Amino acid sequence: MQPAEPTASAVTTTVLRRFLDVVMGSAGAADAYALIAPDCLAHDTPGGGGPEGVLAFAQHLRTAFPDLSYDVGECVAEGGLATARLTVSGVQRGPLPGSGLAATGRRVTLRQLHMVRVVDGKVAEHWAARDDLALMIQLAAFPAPAAPIWAEHSYLATHSANTPQ
Numbered sequence: 522m523q524p525a526e527p528t529a530s531a532v533t534t535t536v537l538r539r540f541l542d543v544v545m546g547s548a549g550a551a552d553a554y555a556l557i558a559p560d561c562l563a564h565d566t567p568g569g570g571g572p573e574g575v576l577a578f579a580q581h582l583r584t585a586f587p588d589l590s591y592d593v594g595e596c597v598a599e600g601g602l603a604t605a606r607l608t609v610s611g612v613q614r615g616p617l618p619g620s621g622l623a624a625t626g627r628r629v630t631l632r633q634l635h636m637v638r639v640v641d642g643k644v645a646e647h648w649a650a651r652d653d654l655a656l657m658i659q660l661a662a663f664p665a666p667a668a669p670i671w672a673e674h675s676y677l678a679t680h681s682a683n684t685p686q
Contacts, residue, residue, distance in 0.1 A: 530598035533639045537596060537603040540637055540644050543575055545591050545609070546583035550576055558643040565649040567619060575647075581618040586611030586629075604636040613660055622662050629659040 527535075540556050542548035544566070553572040563570040568577040582589060589611035596605040610630040616623055631652055638646040657663045 529600050530603070532642065533598040533601055533603040533637070534596050536639045536642060536644060537598070537605055537635070537637050538593060540647070541591065541593065541605065541607070541635060544579055544582075544635070544647075545589055546579040556644055558640065558645045561644050562646045564647065565651070566647060570647075584615040585613055585617050585624075587614055588612055601639045602636065603639065604634060607633045607635065609633055617660070620657075620662070622657075622660060625660050625662075627660050629656055631656055631659075 536556060539548065539552060543553045543556060550572070553576050557572040557575055559571050561570040561572075561575070563574055563578075566575060566578045568574040568581070589609065591607050591609045594606040594608060596603060598604070608630065609632075610628065612628045613622075613625045633652070634650040636648045637644045654663070658665050
């Protein structure tokens with residue numbers, strides 16, 4: 522008996538996880554060209570789409586956060602769409618692209634959501650939901666609110682730049 526072919530959802534999940542390696546800068550150009558369609562729409566990635574745009578974004582990210590790490594919490598797929606919830610962390614040791622913010626030496630920990638549409642085994646579209654306000658608060662670029670608007674048990678309440686570690 523031959524092993525069963527992987528389902529479309531399983532293939533899509535695998536492509537998403539490999540794509541995240543490219544976005545976060547832990548995979549190289551060969552992987553980007555193998556995984557990302559040339560006309561990929563990267564809706565939330567500065568620098569445009571396609572393998573070149575994603576690689577440029579990854580380079581900027583790794584320049585700002587050379588020790589960047591990420592953990593995929595959950596990954597859910599249906600057909601050609603897959604979504605992952607991540608926790609991303611690193612120390613900002615280089616300029617933050619597009620912000621004018623020089624290296625701060627501060628550690629950040631953020632949650633993100635990423636979704637891809639996969640066609641013929643390649644990422645055709647990518648969406649990201651990042652909490653850029655939490656990033657700027659943790660980098661002390663914006664002050665944390667004096668009276669937090671979030672619940673005491675929330676993520677930001679325990680990870681803001683003003684919270685003793």
